[in-house]
Amino acid sequence: MDIIIRNTGEVPIYDQITRQIKGHILSGTLAEGEALPSMRALARDLRISVITTKRAYEELEREGFITTIPGKGCFVAARDLELVREDARRRVEDHLVQALDTARTAGIPPDEVRQVLDILIQGGF
Numbered sequence: 001m002d003i004i005i006r007n008t009g010e011v012p013i014y015d016q017i018t019r020q021i022k023g024h025i026l027s028g029t030l031a032e033g034e035a036l037p038s039m040r041a042l043a044r045d046l047r048i049s050v051i052t053t054k055r056a057y058e059e060l061e062r063e064g065f066i067t068t069i070p071g072k073g074c075f076v077a078a079r080d081l082e083l084v085r086e087d088a089r090r091r092v093e094d095h096l097v098q099a100l101d102t103a104r105t106a107g108i109p110p111d112e113v114r115q116v117l118d119i120l121i122q123g124g125f
Contacts, residue, residue, distance in 0.1 A: 001021070001024055001029065001030060001036075001037070002020075003016075003017055003020045003021070003042075003046060004016075004020070005017070005046055005048065013048055013052050014052050014053075014055040014056040014059065015056075015059075017042075017046075017052070017053065017056035018056045018059045018060055021036070021056070021060055021065070021066075022060070022063075022065055025065055025076055025079075025081075026081060026084060026085065026088075028081075030076050031076060032076050032077070032078050032079070033075055033076060033078070034075065034076045035073050035074070035075050036057070036066060036073065036074040036075065036076070038073055038074075039053040039054050039057055039074075040053075057074055060074075061074070064077055064079060065077055065079070099113070100113065
């Protein structure tokens with residue numbers, strides 16, 4: 001499992017870890033029941049604080065992506081991935097509605113909004 005940390009930018013490190021592990025789970029790179037690296041091992045590999053990895057794992061567990069078995073470690077939780085993806089689609093739609101409302105209020109025409117979206121998609125946002 002590859003996790004890439006960027007020290008530049010506004011996204012906290014624990015959030016970068018959380019997002020990337022979620023991505024691995026949703027893409028199937030991490031399968032249900034698969035063990036995650038220990039918090040200490042992940043912290044050592046990424047050269048970050050154990051507190052940061054602990055926060056990321058706690059967030060993943062709170063959201064139901066992983067489960068912790070005392071004395072054994074953290075594992076990918078059983079989930080209906082289609083429900084997870086549907087929830088993500090709903091959140092994307094909510095953000096897009098907000099963006100469109102902002103564009104409409106600012107008088108930005110739909111073609112310009114599409115161009116911006118295309119540029120973001122092509123740039124790998």
